[in-house]
Amino acid sequence: MNATIRKAGANDMAQVLRLIKELAIYEKEPDAVEVTVDDLIAYGTGDDAQFTCFVAEEGTDILGIALVYYRFSTWKGRTVHLEDLIVRQEHRGKGLGMALYTEVIKYTYELGLKRVEWVVLDWNKSAVDFYEASGANVMQEWNTVQMDAEAMKAFLAKKGLI
Amino acid sequence: MNATIRKAGANDMAQVLRLIKELAIYEKEPDAVEVTVDDLIAYGTGDDAQFTCFVAEEGTDILGIALVYYRFSTWKGRTVHLEDLIVRQEHRGKGLGMALYTEVIKYTYELGLKRVEWVVLDWNKSAVDFYEASGANVMQEWNTVQMDAEAMKAFLAKKGLI
Numbered sequence: 001m002n003a004t005i006r007k008a009g010a011n012d013m014a015q016v017l018r019l020i021k022e023l024a025i026y027e028k029e030p031d032a033v034e035v036t037v038d039d040l041i042a043y044g045t046g047d048d049a050q051f052t053c054f055v056a057e058e059g060t061d062i063l064g065i066a067l068v069y070y071r072f073s074t075w076k077g078r079t080v081h082l083e084d085l086i087v088r089q090e091h092r093g094k095g096l097g098m099a100l101y102t103e104v105i106k107y108t109y110e111l112g113l114k115r116v117e118w119v120v121l122d123w124n125k126s127a128v129d130f131y132e133a134s135g136a137n138v139m140q141e142w143n144t145v146q147m148d149a150e151a152m153k154a155f156l157a158k159k160g161l162i
Numbered sequence: 163m164n165a166t167i168r169k170a171g172a173n174d175m176a177q178v179l180r181l182i183k184e185l186a187i188y189e190k191e192p193d194a195v196e197v198t199v200d201d202l203i204a205y206g207t208g209d210d211a212q213f214t215c216f217v218a219e220e221g222t223d224i225l226g227i228a229l230v231y232y233r234f235s236t237w238k239g240r241t242v243h244l245e246d247l248i249v250r251q252e253h254r255g256k257g258l259g260m261a262l263y264t265e266v267i268k269y270t271y272e273l274g275l276k277r278v279e280w281v282v283l284d285w286n287k288s289a290v291d292f293y294e295a296s297g298a299n300v301m302q303e304w305n306t307v308q309m310d311a312e313a314m315k316a317f318l319a320k321k322g323l324i
Contacts, residue, residue, distance in 0.1 A: 020236045032237045039239050051234045072213045072231050074182045074246045075194045077201050084236045109314040119304045135313035142281045144304040151297035152271040
């Protein structure tokens with residue numbers, strides 16, 4: 001692997017967004033990405049950045065990203081969440097994913113935090129096996145619940161609050 | 163319901179921690195709570211607070227809490243995560259949980275954000291039914307993965323990084 005792993009800056013965000021969109025197209029949800037380059041710069045750079053994006057770079061090309069941010073556990077305090085780990089299709093199998101994964105674990109460990117967390121699709125056996133082999137704990141009993149803006153609006157309207 | 167819902171300040175955090183610990187004892191994990199009152203004040207108050215804690219208060223007693231923070235979706239941008247919603251055992255059935263839940267949805271909606279998210283145990287049928295009836299989407303295919311400090315250390319040592 002000849003790639004360098006480093007933190008993304010404002011100038012990288014156009015390429016970062018391209019990777020995010022590539023994955024969405026691969027997952028057959030091309031229109032799901034509402035995030036813009038300006039959002040990535042606003043929330044992912046500067047002193048009060050809400051997330052940190054690591055990039056795997058070869059020359060001037062960004063071939064992979066790992067995007068993390070803090071969460072707060074009422075038991076363990078500050079933790080790290082790995083939101084996305086993406087490697088460009090044609091650059092898989094070169095160790096970039098492992099390099100980014102290792103960087104995220106090192107980052108969390110060096111901050112002295114007690115947990116790094118992410119989600120995986122239960123049918124993605126190769127990912128589940130990889131995570132378990134690396135020492136992570138895959139918990140099948142917790143389900144993710146999401147409410148979108150439309151459902152929030154309907155809920156609040158029903159309560160007479162909007 | 164005679165309770166007031168408001169945001170917690172530094173003076174509330176001792177009572178907030180008591181509720182967190184009560185729940186841990188109920189869940190038979192009394193030693194799992196490593197968070198301190200100082201942590202709650204440091205991360206949950208002030209201009210750069212990492213989380214917002216809503217409390218349900220009757221007189222000077224905090225009877226319930228809902229603790230939320232921002233996350234960042236690479237598709238939807240900033241979102242809200244509901245980490246914990248706790249109502250004291252002896253004050254359940256009075257609508258406090260619904261009032262806190264409603265407050266969190268209202269807070270997210272008024273911020274103009276596109277998603278509020280949390281997790282639920284899959285065997286907790288009454289909670290799952292409640293969330294679905296309120297318009298939320300319970301997704302069984304996503305599993306939570308966590309790596310703790312010990313596993314991070316072992317992983318990094320194996321890689322020769324520490």
